Amino acid sequence: MEIEVLIIYDAQSEKECGENEVKSDCAGCELKNLGSWMWEDKNTLEKTPCRAICRLNECYCSPHAYRRNASMACVPISECREPRKKISVRCEKENEIYSFCKGCEGKCETGLKPCPHRCHGKGCFCPMAKGYVRDEEGNCIQLEDCEK
Template identity: 30%
Template sequence: MVEQDSTFLLIIIALCLIFDYHAVLLPSAYNQTAISQENETRAESIEGTLIPSEVERFNMSSMDQDYIEDEMNYPPIRECSILEEFKECGTACEETCDDLRQLIICSQECVPGCFCKAGYTRETKGGCCIPTALCPLIKRSTVCGPNEEYRQCGTACPRTCNGIPEDCTQKCVDGCFCKEGFVLDLDKCIPESSCRVTEVCRENEVYRKCGSPCQEICGVQKETACTGCIEGCFCKLGYVTEEKAGICVKPEDCIPPKYVKCPGNETFTYCGSCEGSCQNQMVSCPTECGSPRCECLARNNYVRDKFGACIHISDCISK
């Protein structure tokens, strides 16, 4: 399989060289694309003056010849190759084999230049145009490590000894992945049977080989400057540690202190936030936690009135 991929890759490179070799070099003074063929008389317009044949050049005065030579001595520009076409207004982000099936954010800038014809794609940025169907062969030439294999459409969250990450995008990515029966351990693929037996975590917990030593706790401000890496069971994303019960709970389910008693239609929260009111019902709150306090039951559509009491949003009109 490797030899076959290498053969295809060599063919693609050879085609690129052939197509680029047949590209025509034109003086930059030309305003139109010209196709240069051997033994043919060139008759492209340079500011209204025709380029003469060799016989005509012989009969010209030295002054006329100097004018033509001066026009011909502009730095050459590369004309489009056989698999390209010139566009006055092309995209600023031409697609390559690496970009296929990827979401590309590109400006609306209009740029002139040579672009691959329909059915062809650039192998790499600045490379030559090849049939789009051959793009996977270039990608497949990637050399993978032991116990790995190339996949054109693999998961962005490969399986590890800890299982599959909970929060994973559905995006399809290409590259080297562990073969069936193997899992990723740091940067190597090892047999799944070689994974160390980890401790069994409780409900709403997940095992991590490298977790933060600063876990979020009910009623305690989260530490921002926290370094280090420890192994063990940690609360899942969106959960915090309830020290009294020794379990992981949603922040709104934290057990309030015994000395706190909230008024009607209110609940205690360790993660204080901004509240809606009759005057401003659709309030936008910051993501950071505020001070612990009693708040209106927002999930039950309660907001504060002008007297500071929590009432149902439907009662705001009468108030």
């Protein structure tokens, strides 16, 4: 079995670590405050899955007591926010549903047309996938209930 290790060296050899950080001779990933092992580029904030990468002369949160927060500061684990709890939102109009990623809506005039799977923001919407469309007054009704 052959193992490849990529070594990345930071030319700033006398780099100072921040509060609650430690310098590592070879580490690649940190545990973020939401509990997933990810490498997060401090310049771009781009997250990538953890790989066996050796990053020399990098500063990391002290692994047993601290996690990196959204501001890239190492904070005590006790200060990490709880994972999102499921929230329940009631929509005002009958048959509407709430979603963090709204889908397309059909209309009585146009029916159920194909729709690319894209997020249209969060909020209440009329679920076309369940056969609902908007009538002329903006109500969410079954397609077969539209006036012919």
